[in-house]
Amino acid sequence: MMNRHTEARLLSYATPVILSAILLGLVLLATFFGDKALARMAAETLIRVVLVVGLWIFVGNSGIISFGHAGYMAIGAYCSAWLTLKPQMKSLFLPDLPLWLANAEWPMFPAAIVSGLLAALVALLSGAAILRLSGIAASIATFAFLAIVNTVYSNWEGVTGATSSVVGLERYVDQWTALGWAVAAVFAASLYANSASGLALRATREDEVAARASGIHIYRHRLLSLVVSGFFTGIAGVLLGHSIGVLNPDNFYLGITFISLAMLVVGGIGSLSGAVTGVLVLSILIELLVRGEQGVSVGAAEFALPSGTQEIVIGLVMIAVLILRPGGLTAGREFAPRSLAFLRNPKTKPKTAPN
Template sequence: MMNKHARTRLLAYSTPLILSAILLALVVAVTLFGDKALARMAAETLIRVVLVVGLWIFAGNSGVISFGHAGYMAIGAYCSAWLTLKPQMKALFLPDLPAWLAGAEWPMLPAALASGGLAALVALLSGAAILRLTGIAASIASFAFLAIVNTVYSNWEGVTGATSSVVGLERYVDQWVALAWAVAAIVVANVYANSGSGLALRATREDEIAARASGIDMYRHRLLSLVISGFFTGVSGALLGHYIGVLNPDNFYLGITFISLAMLVVGGIGSLSGAVTGVLALSILIELLVRGEQGVGIGAATFALPGGTQEIAIGVVMILVLILRPSGLTGGREFRLARPAWPKPAPRNQIKTN
């Protein structure tokens, strides 16, 4: 019979199974329904899952809100473009690329992994400086990092195309490709959260002074979580680029920063299940509002929501959640299998009687 520690770990590792099953059911339902608009929504939602789960690996475990993850997303997206675009397209749009990069034409999976790896490397270098700060100072520094990345990519014309869009990326990402990466992100996030580093990092989130007094190296654990987080955030950028087929620096700035943090807050930053729940809830809301802004026909009349309703509605939802349920929709709890009623062992000194 398993001991108590083994049973606890088994229940903890049931979380990715439940979350993956929910996402798989979504994709299967959309595929069977055969609606292209729903398939598009599912793919976008799953790309957001990769992004928000990547953000949760750092912010959820450390308690430090990062405004800079869209920068890692941009780095991953453009790296994938450098590696996968046809050489003729790169010569046209990105003429200043180094020769070895201008002639590169990688397969999609290695390019996605390399994109995540480059984002992780930048996360290591930037985090080495940013994470020497704590609290709001670290959050502001992360926003400064985002501003630097956006400025560089918006002006590096021969390498990133600057504010002109880079087009021609192969649109290979559908709901199934996005699902595979979403499941991978969830599994890695859960493994890290239940590792020694993840547990130590959450201890610093609850009480930094007590954690330091216990000998926990907060800087090292935060940096490790940021590197893992940067990898999946970079991959989400590559997925987004190969989903829409076009890259522009503005795609990876304030808009995506706001929506990813909103999803994390609404679902509940305290748990991995909250991160995924927030993505699903707000993605459904966004889809309904987008269709409402496009107009809904009722009989001979067409009714449309005013422009900007989407942003206002998301802001209102965030305010209501923060007021009514500060810990998010999941209350900071994980989705886990029900704890089985294990039989209690009989006392060793029990005497049997007839």
């Protein structure tokens, strides 16, 4: 026998399992065909999943749009570079690092964890100030945070390389590494969303006044979600840096902010499934547009899309989704069985459609 509470818990566990299976299918497909371009696309897509799911942990549960999460990405990415680059490379590109950091050469996994924790710590400190605001004021404050991070990292020459690129990062992130982190992010997001803090935070998203009157500590729950979100966003920065092997502050500014929010809106900001769906749909679209801009041969003729088509098309897709389906492609629903009622009584079979 199974009560309603147990059924609800099983349904909540079903969503990350289904999403993880979809992501695994993507990686197996790319691996099966053995195409380097497909493997690269799969790795990039899964890194975006970590980023957008990390963003959803805060935005999807709190209802506050954040423009600052690319700043946490930059913090995670550069921290990993400080910890993993060879000392000779750091003396060349980052001569002002403290001696203990200049000589550090950590293994990749511990460096990723510490980098994510540093991003979470910065999220805690920045959120302590930003989250005293609500609504559009908080969103503007997150954009100010992003601008501050970008300005600091673009001018701190001896520590971040300023606008010069930091090269030499080990490119250890492939589709399988990215898959592991994407699955971890999906499960962590689901666990948080179904925790007492996540449920309370979503109540504040629906009606802040009623939630406050019910005794929910809005500030505390928002800050907790931002810290968890900051950790996985920082991990996304680590994965991106060790995927391309090069870091530049502009990699973590307006471009990636726009595309991550576009993926969240297109998929559906109201659900974890929507966040993953938006990444998959727009990643496929981006890949097609990039190849179109590079040129496609049809017989003796070659056709190429004008430069900048990618940004224009994504913008149009966002507008179309907002007009035709304001809740996103998933309309705020999760990928999960409609009901597990048949598990309450083992003798009862689930209903099937008549022939």
